[in-house]
Amino acid sequence: MALKCYWSVAVLAGVFCHVGVTTGHAAKDIMGPVSGLPMPRYVSLKSDHVNVRGGPTKDNDVSWVYTRVGLPVEITAEFENWRRVRDSEGSEGWVYHSLLSGKRTAVVTLKSKDDLAPLYDRADPASAVSAKLQAGVIASVKRCSAGWCRITGSGFDGWIEQQRLWGVYADEKID
Template sequence: MLESPTPRPRNSTHEWGRAMSMGATLLGLLLAAVPIAAPTRSLAQQQQSGPVSGLPIPRFVSLKSDRVNLHEGPSKEHRTLWVFERAGLPVEITAEFETWRKIRDSEGTEGWVLHSLLSGRRTALVAPWKKEPTLAFASDRETPVARLAPGVVANLRRCDGSWCRVAGEGFDGFVKQENLWGVYPGEKIE
């Protein structure tokens, strides 16, 4: 036979503490469910100066040579992770150490290369994440002038934050900036 518990005298301090605890829990759940608007930072605010070069980090550059070894760490003694075989390929510098630069490619692979194997020349990959070609347009941005396959390397001529003028073997036209890897969203290049 079950017995009912003996009634306890009411403890207002205990009930108040429990109510506060439940209120705090509910407030926490409510705040977790509602996204808090954080101020967005511009590219310039997100970048810092590199400790060696004084240039912005992160920043895009391109490979200078047809053969560039990607190392696990910032020295030739570190294991070679990958060998890039495409001069002009855009990469992003994410760190610096002496004569070495930590880079990331369009697929997210990271490693270290000698700074002398990098060029400040800006290039971009045409939508490597897409399966369909990207159109390049004439200056009116309405007349298609080329169909660019995913992964084509293009030289960046200029970008206005929405469109970039690109050129390469057999093409010269404007591509939406969102369809390029090697230029930041909203970045302007003169």
């Protein structure tokens, strides 16, 4: 177990801590202090214009803007109506909660940007390949089990090895 402490930018918030396993898996026994939902957890962006701030208030400067609706992000902290999120590149910042959706999405990740990830008809590498996806493709996650996820997107629907996705935890089951 590891103790994680987060300094809040807001003076009144002070410091809040939680104890958890730092393996990257969602620890279901750690609940967000505001939402009561598990933390960390994956969500997606509701809009194609999401301001990311340096701290959990509108008084903080906008650090950057996400422009991809459906992009998966991981909530790592909560403060009032703000959520600290991390993206697939490891960048972190604060987003207003209403700009996030509980809809599960994932982004295809590959070792090399030139590689393609096979999408199969079934959760079996011996089944037919229905598509090949580039790194960075965003897909809706329909279900995950036994190391495979069924994903859909514009012009594709099939099964991919779970390890090729960012937006689902290793061995996470989604129904």
